[in-house]
Amino acid sequence: MEIETMAANCALLKARDAGNAYRKGRSRKWKEILHFPHINQCKELENSIERDYYSLCVNQPIGKQLFKLFCATEPKLQHLIDLLEEMAKYEVTTDDLKKTSRDKLINKFKTSQSSMVREMVHKEMQNGNLNMENFISSCHSALHEYLSGAPFSEYQNSMYFDRFLQWKMVERRPVTQDNFREYRILGKGGFGEVCACQSRASGKMYACKKLVKKRVKRQGGEKMVLKEKQILERVNSRFVVSLAYTYETKDSLCLVLTVMDGGDLGFHIYKMGNQKLDKNRVQFYAAEVLCGLDHLHKHNVVYRDLKPENILLDYEGHIRISDLGLAEILPENKLVKGRVGTAGYMAPEVVAGTSYGVSVDWWGLGCLIYEMTAKKPPFRNHKEQISKKDLEQRILEKVELYDKMFDEETQNICQKLLAKNPKERLGCRSGQGAEVIKSHQFFKNINFTLLEAGMMQPPFIPDPRAIYCDDVSDIDQFAAVKGVTLDEADEAFYAEFNTGSVTVPWQTEMIETECFKDLNVFGPHGTRSQDLDRSEQIQSTVSEFQSSSLKIQSPLSRSRLLGKIFRRAKDEPAEPILSKSSAGYEKL
Structure with missing residues (x-):
């Protein structure tokens, strides 16, 4: 392991430990960052909020x-x-x-x-x-x-509702890169890198997916980017990554998502030794993926890109579906078309160019169970060099092979999910869906009620001192994008993307990190605190509150840099020293 990777890993582990501890990981100025406006500065919101x-x-x-x-x-x-x-x-x-x-x-x-x-x-x-x-x-x-x-009705006239308005004002303020500390790169996507980051206000760890503006424009990916954002805002499941924030920098559009410390399933299948995953893990991961797909389908979303690399583990051993860039919102009672997905995992109806619905995701689940069991995809060997045409021909015509690694239950569910005809595929007959798949004998040891409540113990818990991703030096860097110019016409797209905090994940962050508990203080004996006193005359306007509360000191200031070197408190997490460049912030 190179020194660069060791240093990046140490910084990330220290930040992760701080983020999991009470109050650690927060900026020294966290209270200023989350400072409440006076209730009299909330008039506009009070008059416009849907009751x-x-x-x-x-x-x-x-x-x-x-x-x-x-x-x-x-x-x-x-x-x-x-x-x-x-x-x-x-x-x-x-x-x-x-x-x-x-x-x-x-x-x-x-x-x-x-x-x-x-x-x-x-x-x-x-x-x-x-x-x-x-x-x-x-x-x-x-x-x-x-x-x-x-x-x-009575609640809306109480100090508790007034405090809710104050929290909403803080939630709705603009978000910038200065709201986060940035750590090592975790991987890369189609439009840019994914790195670990940490909220300065709460200390909560996230993953920041950076979409390079010029790369998005060159590939005509504006609609895809907005669609992914809109779908992430629509869903709220413990089995699908959550979108907490969106913001933009000079060069990138940024999605701040649930951080998954345990690596992806592809890493666990192929890079964690020669042993295959045991059946308990295969069942557990398949069950959680099934719940995630069920949630997406209930919101009329077809995922279309199920593969091990898109299934991520958190530090407790639970999984989430990630990377919804190829997902599509299904029109009411209609199907969609499009040869979309990853070669080797696309369903026959996708390869054939016919219309389809959620059937393609049940095919993907079959591919996933097969690969976790056999340590190879169903229609090619791992790393086999094969043309796309030949691979698609196998999907359309070849029957997958089963060896001694498949017991009767595992083979049966794979065969039913990998049926070439979607009308014969498990879960695809009228009115069936996820429930009939849950009832299959393969899942007999899974209590789905407890699983969906997050109360089932995972069969594998990642090592909290390990980094489950490739070394920094092994993750290829993107080449600079040439010949693309950003202009005023792009600003409307950026404005639609850059909407700041997402309500439920942001509020959950405030509660889980106990910022809510620490700040949600009222006056003595159940009275209003001073910032809730409506009789007070407040001179400053809402815009003044926003501008004053958002001034998070740049990490580039000389005084802060010296402070980091000489005066960092023992419980302060390590922060990377950053320099500003045309490509954003990079490590010195």
Whole structure:
């Protein structure tokens, strides 16, 4: 390993350790970065924000927390929130504890202090045979319907809603490269590099996917880039990488995504020794990929590029689907066309140029299970030199081979997912989808309820002191793009791309890193803090708040550089020393 790679790895490991520790990894000026505006500076947002209960109090993590704090001030409302949480716990209870949990939950409803709740139980039990799934669904809807009425109206006149407006103001401010520390390159994509980065405000680690503007323009990739961004904003699944921020630099468009420290499946299949993945890992990864595809399909998204290199592991051993650059949004009740994907993994209907829907993703799942088991793709040997034409001919005509590495269940699911005719493929018959695949014997050891709740223990946990990617020197650098000029016509595209923070991931970051807990402070004895006092006269405008709160000191300043050398605190994570060049920031 070269010195450059060793130094880059050490800096990344130190930053990762700091990002996983309470308060470490944050900039010394993190409170200034997340400084709240005075409530009187939130008037414009207050007048324009959509007053939808589910959006503000259920779907947005910080909004949900603040609504719960409001409900905690009224015992009756707190009781309803407790019941909602008890139902959520019941839904992820293991089968062996299900009956006991069921009886306890029903008893809580029967003895509830709320007459409305007791009536719900009585109504559901009139027939004498309580269907627990229907019961929970009915109670869930009824409780939220009640909370969305008078309680929601009262909440909007409380200091808790005012604090929510302050958080939204911070969330909506512009994002620049100065919001992040940048670390080693992790890999490369079609338009640029992917590197590790860290939020200065919270210390949370991310991956920054840089799309070089000139390369995007030369390849006509503007629509593809916007489509990937829009799809990432649309989905929210623990099995698909999340988009947290978008911003631009002079040279690049940047997507800040979930960092996956454990490497990609291709790395684990081919570069972690001669042993193949054991069946427990194959089942687990396939099950999580299946859940990710199911989530995409429910949002009318077909992925189209399933392969080991696009399946990433996090430091806990869970996987996420990444790189949605080739994904497509399916029109309502319609199919799409296009020879899109990676050679060797494209479904027969893609190779043949016919119309298709989500069937191509179930084919991809079959390819993935096959490759994890056999340590080679189904229609060629690993690193086999073969023409694209011959490879496509194999996909259309050849039947994949199975050896002793495939047990009966694994072979059966691969054969059903790799059926040449999409109408005969597992999961593709009318009304089937992911559920019929989940019920296959191959997944008999997977509890999908627990898996989807993130409560199943992965069979393999990556070494936290290891870097699961190629050495820095082994990752080819892009050549400079020549003959492409950026002009004013490109600015509209950049403006559409550069939208800053993405609501749910950003709010989740604030909660998980405890920035929310540390900053969400009110006055003594349940009173308003000074920044929530509406009687105060505030001179500065919203724009002044934004401009003053966004001044994050450049890492290039001489005083900061000297500070790094001589005065860095023991718990401050290592930051790369950066120099400004025409290509952005690079290590000195």
